[in-house]
Amino acid sequence: MSRTLVELLRDGLPDEAILTDPDVTSSYAHDMASFCEAGEPAVVVLPRTVEQVQHVMRTATELRVPVVPQGARTGLSGAANASDGCIVLSLVKMDRILEISPVDRIAVVEPGVVNAALSRAVGEHGLYYPPDPSSWETCTIGGNIGTASGGLCCVKYGVTAEYVLGLDVVLADGRLMSTGRRTAKGVAGYDLTRLFVGSEGSLGIVVRAVLALKPEPPQQLVLAAEFPSAQAACDAVCKIMEGGHVPSLLELMDRTTVKAVNALAQMGLPETTEALLLAAFDTPDPAADLAAVGALCEAAGATQVVPAEDAAESEMLLQARRLSLTALEAIKGSTMIDDVCVPRSKLAEMLEGVERIGEKYDLTVGVCAHAGDGNTHPTVCFDAADPDEGRRARESFDEIMALGLELGGTITGEHGVGVLKKEWLAREIGPVGVEMQQAVKAAFDPHSLLNPGKLF
Template identity: 80%
Template sequence: MADDVDEVDDGSRELHELLHERLLEGLPPAALLTDPQVTASYATDMASFCAAGTPAAVVLPRTVEQVQHVLRTAHALRVPVVPQGARTGLSGAANASDGCIVLSLVKMDRILEIDTVDRIAVVEPGVVNAVLSRAVAERGLHYPPDPSSWEQCTIGGNIGTAAGGLCCVKYGVTAEYVLGLDVVLADGRLLQTGRRTAKGVAGYDLTRLFVGSEGSLGVVVRAVLALRPAPPRQLALAAEFPSAAAACAAVCAVMEAGLTPSLLELMDRTTVRAVNALGKMGLPETTEALLLAAFDTPHAPEDLAAVGALCTAAGASAVVPAEDAAESELLLQARRMALPALEALRPATMIDDVCVPRTRLAEMLDGTAAIARTHDLLIGVCAHAGDGNTHPIVCFDPADEDETRRARASFEEIMALGLELGGTITGEHGVGVLKKEWLARELGPVGLEMQRAVKHAFDPEGLLNPGKLF
């Protein structure tokens, strides 16, 4: 038996050596990392409970041609490739598989063009979301998608997971801003999809197909992104509620009234207390649910007054408008702090991403609270309430075997609840490893068959991000 293991190890070693040799034929030495201690640091993203393998190499390309060389080499040697961005993902989509090439695109970080007439930006995948946002703001433009990790996450990763953010209720998600892509396919060919124009319906929409594909169909190396005119600075208010149901009733009333807030976010009592503990924000800890609303229009004060009246009618115990844009920004910082604040409560967190119809939002929050009580766990909920997109965050200690078991069970029950309420298992974080079994339940057998057929058309050898999605 030992001889068999040695033969396998020798075979893997020889393949790795050949792989490294072939990669260096088209890469500068600094772009190839092979030290096991270094490559191990690229093995996972930020998700809990997701298996990861040991990469054979990590490549950090700087050009499209280098990416093509990596894919051609991998295709010739039948080596899997796992594309990565900043690894801020929460589903294990960027986790390495055994013997793979981790293709980290963070060095491809140039903003190639900002066009103020056509209102587009052309960027490489490693551009950080916040860097792009600030660059276009200097030109009087706005890139709306703003994930909570916007200071770290990359545009390529945002495209891979179809990321959302706090302002989706008005501006939509990443998919609505990707006009065109340059994509390196599994065999190294370069595919260009989409357009630079404001309109275009020629052929199948392959651009949208790649958005949210989690690196399983091709490697995005360039993106044409739509921009908007810069809006006025947001004005916000905070409304305290005695129950999640009352807060969710206010959300429904706001949407039914035809108002279009730039932000409509909710934090439950657990989250509010966690944010206060971490950031000393002074949020009201007696509230059961805190609703934040903001408008970025010239008539924001009037819109906020209308929202305040609807909140009061829904049972808010207090409605507090921010006095100015700076105070509004503090409220938004409090919401962005929700995840790190909950992470500080226990050694580990498991972050759910269930989106339900707005009309079922209260049932989702109340059901999550019941699951937390059943399993005797700390579960904080923050939500993009205007979208019905909830983020129940299960806090637990992985060193405690029983608590870990209960955390896993609660996570599963939360996803099941979302589907029962007519929702989806992920609104913006993606499937990755974490939710692949649940994707099959949501899609059904016919839907899953068609998804696999698409995957096979682009990657018949199954080399791109294997083991993810399905």
Template identity: 85%
Template sequence: MAAGPLVDRLLGGLPAEAVLTDPDVTASYAHDMASFCPAGSPAVVVLPRTAEQVQHVMRTATELRVPVVPQGARTGLSGAANATDGCIVLSLTKMDRILEIDPVDRIAVVEPGVINAALSRAVAEHGLAYPPDPSSWEMCTIGGNIGTASGGLCCVKYGVTAEYVLGLDVVLADGRLLTTGRRTVKGVAGYDLTRLFVGSEGSLGIVVRAVLALRPKPPEQLVLAAEFASGAAASDAVCRIMAGGHVPSLLELMDRTTVKAVNDMARMGLPESTEALLLAAFDTTDPAADLAALGALCEEAGATQVVPAEDAAESEMLLQARRMSLVALEAVKGTTMIDDVCVPRSRLGELIEGVERISEKHGLTIGVVAHAGDGNTHPTVCFDASDPDESRRARESFDEIMALGLELGGTITGEHGVGVLKKEWLAREAGPVSMEMQRAVKRAFDPLDILNPGKLF
């Protein structure tokens, strides 16, 4: 489809400022933050502000058989938001209104372009909390969080995005508007189409409104840092904590490589003598007592030092260090491949040891940062993208880590999604029967295959 007729049709239902055609501008929308993921050149970028405008875009795309790639803030790490040649990039960042906050029903109704942190701050004014908090929460959008079923640091206690999405308004491939779910606490009427869209990476429809569950705002959390002589010892502490019935609000792990990278970037003063740093937090009425009990378990597992934060400011400093881990690792060599392997908590130590072996085998720096309480690890391969041999070894190590995760009974992605990066691995994990059913679902919602084609499958 020539860009001229396509743009003319789009302008029939969109204001001129919402339709971008300058090649230098459209090129800036071509990809997300993932490495090794091909990206094409979009024919046009559109920035709608209403559901009706999104419907117009999808009707136009269906009539002209033009692929559409939905995008949020493009903070994704799997290539799910990457453009295809000649596509319409549908950026939802202008649909950024918080439509409703209801303290009685404990829900928020939002548009997809709302920034995660903005929603959290808004509901906090009502004594409420929206728990899912990806590390990119200051930049990522709720629509993107829904598309990838994202997690975050507090998942060990509060769960992931899917558990907070009660209902959706979704524009389908042909432009029809579908409403799913509910505003009520309970609801089992029919198939759970809401959950079907969560994690679908824009391949089934375009989310234009979401009804989200909220919780009462918890007390301010207090953080503890425990140093270990090995990743295995830190993993043993995680197992002891979970087996002991403790419910920390956060349980995160940073290996020595990650700690050094964070110190190099921000001079955080983290202890570089440790092989693994475990961060734990409680947001209970007596967090100091809970941390003391957890600290004792860390010492039983071999912690060389256990240091509880003295106040909220010190706790926030430790959390900030954890949040900047992936950015700091990228600075080590300039480029990273961020894996997202999740294993049973009981196998966490085996995964960490396996990553160390893979790092030595390929002669690469691989930092491990993890939502340890969930078994969700982010082994991050640092490499020089201008070095072909180093790039090859990076890709091989990335694949070996995913294979290791499956061998340990895990999954290839806990929260970043499949996108382009892990298409082959989805088929390996899911198996032929599951893939057949998933493709059938895709055909039912998008028979022309115009919604984010080339992703997932």
């Protein structure tokens, strides 16, 4: 079948768009998640046009071959992992920004556009695309849509789903469907656009997106506050939000994360602190807002509050936060990264519970968090070559997931379900929820060809 599959693909794709060398195709087998099974693809295709994507899906449907859509493979849940004998459909070559409209405040892009490239392009027009995952320099808009990505600025500006106005989607049988709109408002029919956002490529292939933009805000300034405990830092977060403040960023790094970032990049962050809280404002008078938030931090027990003096110092602090996951991985070589979001009022209980779990399993577990959203990233560091350590890592991961649900949270705030959290999705939404989601999947993909084995 593999030979016939490749021959049929060549009918609608140029030779350079089809990769069959096993040494090459195996490099497309998985994303960045640990403990996620991955198969060997039969072929990798890199289309450049919508018509080529349609040809791939028609061929796949004719031969009943599964298709795994991929972006930059920066995901952390195994959602982009190949299955045996599949077509890996990499969309990174579809990387054109088709339109930027300052009047309509929209951008129209292909799925392979890199997040940072879009941000810079719209910035030239005085506009701003807020969603900014830590991997923004490499992750693609298509991948962001597939996993409903968030980022550092979510506390003020929201997540990817709030910026996707419309989509062009190639369905499993090769038909092209348009959803949504390019207008500021629109409520015609079911909101199929939102259905595709976060669907992890299981319902269709996004080939074009209409994205909402905002006017570029003033340059933000960042404040760093040191705390003697996670509880004190979380108390400050609650006071900031309860006080009606609207920071553009409110991020937390625990002591383990701070030390890891220093070890990786010699950032000079304060290693004596138990928790480092970063708050930022992009308001007309950010210094005044930082002063008000700084006072709340001190009232919550901060031992030191240091506002950045300029944009360069602010960017240094943000870079430290963006390096958190990479730095934690460097401790042992492998990580399991949780993505548990809890109510802000339960944030301290989440962090304290994670610390207990790390002690129970004798593992290093660092936590960085989008604290303003209650979205925590407990990161279990382990040696993948040590079977016992790997077992303990997996068990601690599961306990952290269970803790999040016990606190009224969700198993994923922005990384998606993929392979890693299938069991936990079923626990969160229950059997009726699973049944209805499977029914939606069957309506769009009756032969279950799109990203099989993910979500359910």
